[in-house]
Amino acid sequence: MQIRCQNCHKPFALSKEVVISALDSMAAENLRHYNASCPHCRRVNRISMQELQRAAPDWERQRGEREEETE
Numbered sequence: 001m002q003i004r005c006q007n008c009h010k011p012f013a014l015s016k017e018v019v020i021s022a023l024d025s026m027a028a029e030n031l032r033h034y035n036a037s038c039p040h041c042r043r044v045n046r047i048s049m050q051e052l053q054r055a056a057p058d059w060e061r062q063r064g065e066r067e068e069e070t071e
């Protein structure tokens with residue numbers, strides 16, 4: 001997903017793997033925002049779970065499938 005830094009306004013990308021692991025850790029820790037640090041200015045951008053899920057719409061289903069496997 002593409003993010004525009006709230007500090008320096010430069011765009012940067014989060015790969016789908018990063019988005020999915022962010023969603024996984026947010027679900028595990030009950031967080032509502034992911035802190036993505038900008039590669040240009042290193043400031044942290046808060047990204048809502050909703051935005052991340054928009055970038056990975058199949059995450060919730062995949063997560064259910066992964067949980068079934070472990071049980």
Ligand SMILES: [Zn+2]
Nearest residue numbers: 005008038041
């Ligand atoms: Zn920045």
